[in-house]
Amino acid sequence: MKPLWMQTLVWIAAIVAAVLLAWASPDSLGFGMDSDYPQGGMAPR
Incomplete structure (x- = not known):
């Protein structure tokens, strides 16, 4: 069994890798942090 540390x-x-991946591609995860669209601007009509 591995040590606890x-x-x-x-x-x-794993958490750092997930955060870096989310930060590198925010559009693919659905939260575009620097998008020019207002809230709901990309919602389908």
Whole structure:
């Protein structure tokens, strides 16, 4: 069984990777942080 600190490092690395991926491609996840559209501007009619 792995030591607890190793498991904690793996979890931290996974969270950091997920945050970096979300920050690198915000449009694919549905929250465009720097979009020029107003709230609901891209909603289908």
